[in-house]
Amino acid sequence: xxxxxxxxxxxxxxxxxxxxxxxxxxxxxxxxxxxxxxxxxxxxxxxxxxxxxxxxxxxxxxxxxxxxxxxxxxxxxxxxxxxxxxxxxxxxxxxxxxxxxxxxxxxxxxxxxxxxxxxxxxxxxxxxxxxxxxxxxxxxxxxxxxxxxxxxxxxxxxxxxxxxxxxxxxxxxxxxxxxxxxxxxxxxxxxxxxxxxxxxxxxxxxxxxxxxxxxxxxxxxxxxxxxxxxxxxxxxxxxxxxxxxxxxxxxxxxxxxxxxxxxxxxxxxxxxxxxxxxxxxxxxxxxxxxxxxxxxxxxxxxxxxxxxxxxxxxxxxxxxxxxxxxxxxxxxxxxxxxxxxxxxxxxxxxxxxxxxxxxxxxxxxxxxxxxxxxxxxxxxxxxxxxxxxxxxxxxxxxxxxxxxxxxxxxxxxxxxxxxxxxxxxxxxxxxxxxxxxxxxxxxxxxxxxxxxxxxxxxxxxxxxxxxxxxxxxxxxxxxxxxxxxxxxxxxxxxxxxxxxxxxxxxxxxxx
Numbered sequence: 001x002x003x004x005x006x007x008x009x010x011x012x013x014x015x016x017x018x019x020x021x022x023x024x025x026x027x028x029x030x031x032x033x034x035x036x037x038x039x040x041x042x043x044x045x046x047x048x049x050x051x052x053x054x055x056x057x058x059x060x061x062x063x064x065x066x067x068x069x070x071x072x073x074x075x076x077x078x079x080x081x082x083x084x085x086x087x088x089x090x091x092x093x094x095x096x097x098x099x100x101x102x103x104x105x106x107x108x109x110x111x112x113x114x115x116x117x118x119x120x121x122x123x124x125x126x127x128x129x130x131x132x133x134x135x136x137x138x139x140x141x142x143x144x145x146x147x148x149x150x151x152x153x154x155x156x157x158x159x160x161x162x163x164x165x166x167x168x169x170x171x172x173x174x175x176x177x178x179x180x181x182x183x184x185x186x187x188x189x190x191x192x193x194x195x196x197x198x199x200x201x202x203x204x205x206x207x208x209x210x211x212x213x214x215x216x217x218x219x220x221x222x223x224x225x226x227x228x229x230x231x232x233x234x235x236x237x238x239x240x241x242x243x244x245x246x247x248x249x250x251x252x253x254x255x256x257x258x259x260x261x262x263x264x265x266x267x268x269x270x271x272x273x274x275x276x277x278x279x280x281x282x283x284x285x286x287x288x289x290x291x292x293x294x295x296x297x298x299x300x301x302x303x304x305x306x307x308x309x310x311x312x313x314x315x316x317x318x319x320x321x322x323x324x325x326x327x328x329x330x331x332x333x334x335x336x337x338x339x340x341x342x343x344x345x346x347x348x349x350x351x352x353x354x355x356x357x358x359x360x361x362x363x364x365x366x367x368x369x370x371x372x373x374x375x376x377x378x379x380x381x382x383x384x385x386x387x388x389x390x391x392x393x394x395x396x397x398x399x400x401x402x403x404x405x406x407x408x409x410x411x412x413x414x415x416x417x418x419x420x421x422x423x424x425x426x427x428x429x430x431x432x433x434x435x436x437x438x439x440x441x442x443x444x445x446x447x448x449x450x451x452x453x454x455x456x457x458x459x460x461x462x463x464x465x466x467x468x469x470x471x472x473x474x475x476x477x478x479x480x481x482x483x484x485x486x487x488x489x490x491x492x493x494x495x496x497x498x499x500x501x502x503x504x505x506x507x508x509x510x511x
Contacts, residue, residue: 073094076097082184083190085106086108107147108136108173110135110169110173111134113147113197117145117199127213132154132421134153135154135169135172136152137150137151139192141196146196146197146199149192150191153172153173154419155169155172156444161222168392231504232502233290235501235502237262238261238272238497240257240495242492248470248487249470260300260302268290269497270286270486270497271324272285272496273324273495274302274489274490276490280301282301282302283300283488284297284314284324284335285324297337299312299354313355319342320339323486324337325372327374333349335347335350336348337372340368344364344365345364345367345372347361364385367397369397370388372385372425377459378460380400380401381402381404382400385397386425392443395415397414400461412462417464420444425439425440430489436456437453437469438456440452447485448485452468453468482499484496484498
């Protein structure tokens, strides 16, 4: 493992200590509305949004420059740099410098450059009522406004607290650098996501109406979140859809939906996983105790007519567990579960049905994984999961092995994806017309709102590419229309979990 050494630091020569400042043309009314908005809603923006100056830096660097002046260009070239990292799209980078570092000039940008260009980073996404915000690490090209994406993250915009949202994307943006550097140190190359992207020349300025609409949206979102937090309880239940999974993929057929498990006053049921054992069909799932705020793994036997027996306990531990991924391999049944509090992803073997589980090994130690999902493809075992993080957990990791009980290796591009729309697993992978389909949670609107089915185009130890096929967001039951976040496809039946928010005062008393 190598290391990264900082060779030079290039700073703005002008002091600018403003946390957030909107620069409008001569429009006094727009300026006044913007200032009021900033004072009310953006007072708590952290130091991540503040420009820093030379006196702010306590570390001594080998070289410090103010801009890259022509007389300094030869000096910068002589440093034998691997890459140059720039934090501003508006920086004036000489074209002659772009090809000098071995791996080029990298640049940060907050926002969708293909839609809004480099104009007013992340601001237009807020004013245009977008659901998501982009953070990108790009490689400059000699063609103006053309960039090659190295790493990219897509987060849900938190309209209830814009300062918290900005702080989040700034802090998370730093991980794009560490991920790219790990890739460079481990494999001596920088992988890119796709071909070059040209920045849009979008230059339309927002109006006073846009600022006022954003103001109203912030107030409405804050009020809704407060009411939901104190007076509504989340409940999940499990239902069954008869017919092949292609009904969901092609036309969203839901007329044959029937209930398997409805929530009770104390418990709800989620994360279903189908498995056939001899002549019986079983459903493993999470049973969540709303009083203890803790889940365990239970199961039921599914009858031919869709009815089910009573809920039976399969695994319980002192901490919260969820999301069973159950599969048969040779003569045994195996399972992975979500157990982030154990700080590892473990493989369990069922020695005696239904509750004699034995921990075989830690597939991924020292990583708090969410929704770990195992499958086989092209003679390899594959494990998909997202890393548990504070706030939105969107980084998709892949591990692989040629032996279920052998050494599991990380994918060369880990994390292979960071997208609130389609990273987090939502059930076991399955084949449809010879193509591997990966269900993923689409949390663009909120966590657990809907499912996106992705078709995997490339999957190897060094490649990963997928594309969306369809979104599952149908209303399966009129009373449970607030979300669906796990799917399990079987032979002519498909299980889903559905959500509703129930009005209750018990949650208010707990808080």
